[in-house]
Each structure stands twice: as C-alpha cells, then as structure tokens.
Amino acid sequence: IKEEPNYKSIGEIMDKLFLHKSAQVVNEWKLNENEYVILKEEFTNRSAIAYFKKDVLYKVPDIINIHGIIPKNAGQRFAAHALMEAVESIPLVILKGPAGCGKTLLSIAAAMEQINYGNQSFSASGKYDKLVIMRSNTLCDNDQGYLKGTLEEKMMPLLAPYFDNLSYLYTMDGGTAKEGDMIIEDMIDRGIIEIGCFAYIRGRSFANSFVIVDEAQNLTRNQIKTLVTRIGIGTKLVILGDPDQIDTAKLDKKNNGLTYLSEKFKGSKLCAQITFTAHECVRSALANEAIELLK
Numbered sequence: 001i002k003e004e005p006n007y008k009s010i011g012e013i014m015d016k017l018f019l020h021k022s023a024q025v026v027n028e029w030k031l032n033e034n035e036y037v038i039l040k041e042e043f044t045n046r047s048a049i050a051y052f053k054k055d056v057l058y059k060v061p062d063i064i065n066i067h068g069i070i071p072k073n074a075g076q077r078f079a080a081h082a083l084m085e086a087v088e089s090i091p092l093v094i095l096k097g098p099a100g101c102g103k104t105l106l107s108i109a110a111a112m113e114q115i116n117y118g119n120q121s122f123s124a125s126g127k128y129d130k131l132v133i134m135r136s137n138t139l140c141d142n143d144q145g146y147l148k149g150t151l152e153e154k155m156m157p158l159l160a161p162y163f164d165n166l167s168y169l170y171t172m173d174g175g176t177a178k179e180g181d182m183i184i185e186d187m188i189d190r191g192i193i194e195i196g197c198f199a200y201i202r203g204r205s206f207a208n209s210f211v212i213v214d215e216a217q218n219l220t221r222n223q224i225k226t227l228v229t230r231i232g233i234g235t236k237l238v239i240l241g242d243p244d245q246i247d248t249a250k251l252d253k254k255n256n257g258l259t260y261l262s263e264k265f266k267g268s269k270l271c272a273q274i275t276f277t278a279h280e281c282v283r284s285a286l287a288n289e290a291i292e293l294l295k
Contacts, residue, residue, distance in 0.1 A: 017059040034272040037080040066107040068172040075280040082272035083110035097276025111210040132211040136218035207232035216241035216258040224257030254260035
C-alpha cells in the first residue's frame with residue numbers, strides 16, 4: 001500500500017482494510033507496535049479488528065481456526081492471531097487475564113498446530129521442533145512435601161492443565177481421551193514435549209521451540225529475566241498469567257515477573273500483549289460472578 005494522506009474518518013480506514021487487508025495510517029492514536037484494536041464506524045454497525053505494525057494497520061482474519069479451536073470473542077481472536085504469527089514477526093506473546101479466558105487452551109492449540117510431529121494425529125506445519133511447558137512451582141495451598149519419581153513425574157501435578165487441554169484437542173480430532181494420553185506420552189518420550197523446571201534453567205538455551213510459561217505472576221523479576229535471556233533463535237515464547245491471582249507472599253500485583261516483563265516490553269516490535277477482561281471469561285456463570293465479586 002502506498003502512503004495515503006491523513007484519513008478523514010474511521011470508515012475510510014475500514015474501507016482500506018476490507019479491500020486491501022491493510023491501511024497506512026498516521027499514528028495519531030499513539031498505538032504501540034503489535035497493538036490490537038477494534039475499529040467501529042460511527043452511526044453504522046461496521047467494525048473491524050486489526051493490529052498495528054510500522055505505521056500500518058493489518059486486518060485480522062474474520063475466522064481463525066487453530067486445531068479445531070475457534071476464538072469466541074475479540075480477545076481470543078487477538079491471542080490466536082499473535083500465537084500463530086511467524087516467530088520472526090512476534091517471538092514473544094504475553095497473555096494476561098482471569099481464569100477461563102482460554103489462555104492455556106489457545107496456547108496449547110497453537111503449539112500443536114505448529115510443532116513437527118510427522119504424520120501423527122496432531123497435524124502440524126513443522127515450524128518448531130518441540131513444545132516446552134513450564135510454570136512456577138508455587139501452590140495456592142500448603143506445600144505437599146517430597147514427591148517421588150523423576151522430574152517429569154514431580155512436575156506432572158503442576159502441569160495437569162496442559163495435559164487436560166492436550167487430551168481435549170485430541171478428542172476433537174475424533175480420538176478418545178485414552179488415545180490422546182498415549183499420543184502425549186509418546187511425544188514426551190520422544191522429546192517433542194518437554195517439561196521444563198525453573199530450578200535447572202540456568203545454562204540452558206531453547207532453540208526452534210514453542211515455549212509456554214503459565215502462572216507467570218508467581219515468578220520473580222529475576223526468574224523472568226533468566227527465562228527470556230535463554231530464548232534462542234527460532235523460538236516462540238508465550239507467557240501466561242493473572243496479576244490478580246498471586247500465591248507468593250513476597251510478590252504483589254506490581255512487582256511480580258509477569259507485570260515487570262509486560263511493562264518493559266510495552267511498545268517492543270518483538271512482543272504482542274493481550275489483556276483479557278472478566279467479560280471475556282467463557283466459563284460458567286458462577287465462575288464469572290466469582291471473578292467480579294471476589295476481587
């Protein structure tokens with residue numbers, strides 16, 4: 001698209017988006033790089049969803065299907081688009097918001113859609129060699145004490161939500177939950193799915209991987225810095241968390257690793273950030289009510 005003079009209305013920008021999928025704009029709204037916006041034309045029902053990059057608004061596709069998962073609201077469409085964008089364009093994605101917004105499910109679906117797993121049931125484009133899943137070992141209840149087994153077995157209770165979602169994705173392909181568990185176990189045995197632990201992260205480097213870190217609000221600034229500086233070439237880093245649900249005594253809404261990373265990378269051309277609201281929670285009516293009343 002050639003440079004155009006200043007637009008007189010949102011409608012003109014939307015015309016460009018619908019016709020050319022992009023529109024050169026003068027950044028009078030002071031948008032950040034990779035910021036997602038909803039455009040609404042005054043006095044009409046027209047609207048469009050786009051993201052801003054280098055003085056250009058790009059239209060987000062109307063329908064995004066990630067491994068059978070179709071976003072249910074604007075926030076999920078933003079997240080789905082950022083998760084599927086090329087690692088060269090957006091290597092860091094930060095998703096913040098309350099439980100039930102689909103952060104984990106969308107992230108897992110995007111990972112399985114892009115990980116190379118041969119001709120197995122998880123159809124993949126092969127952009128990444130493996131999925132690395134991590135989360136803080138902070139519990140919202142009393143410490144369970146010593147756990148037997150390997151590192152993977154010790155971490156399994158903490159990472160149960162990941163495996164629940166992986167099994168769910170497999171059943172959407174027509175398989176059974178048991179078959180899905182077998183596929184997941186095989187992927188772990190072959191190193192395609194790796195369970196990471198912050199205790200042993202120093203000295204590591206993650207290359208050509210899709211890395212998902214959940215409950216990042218329970219990480220310290222130093223932990224989040226250590227993590228991000230271990231990300232190698234060709235790796236997509238996805239950070240998930242809710243700053244309102246902190247289970248670490250020494251951390252609060254302002255000084256935790258998630259908030260720290262979000263503030264420092266605001267405006268970075270390498271990062272996309274999406275903050276979900278309670279209204280975008282797709283859980284039960286009771287869960288939605290609890291989010292509002294139990295603040």
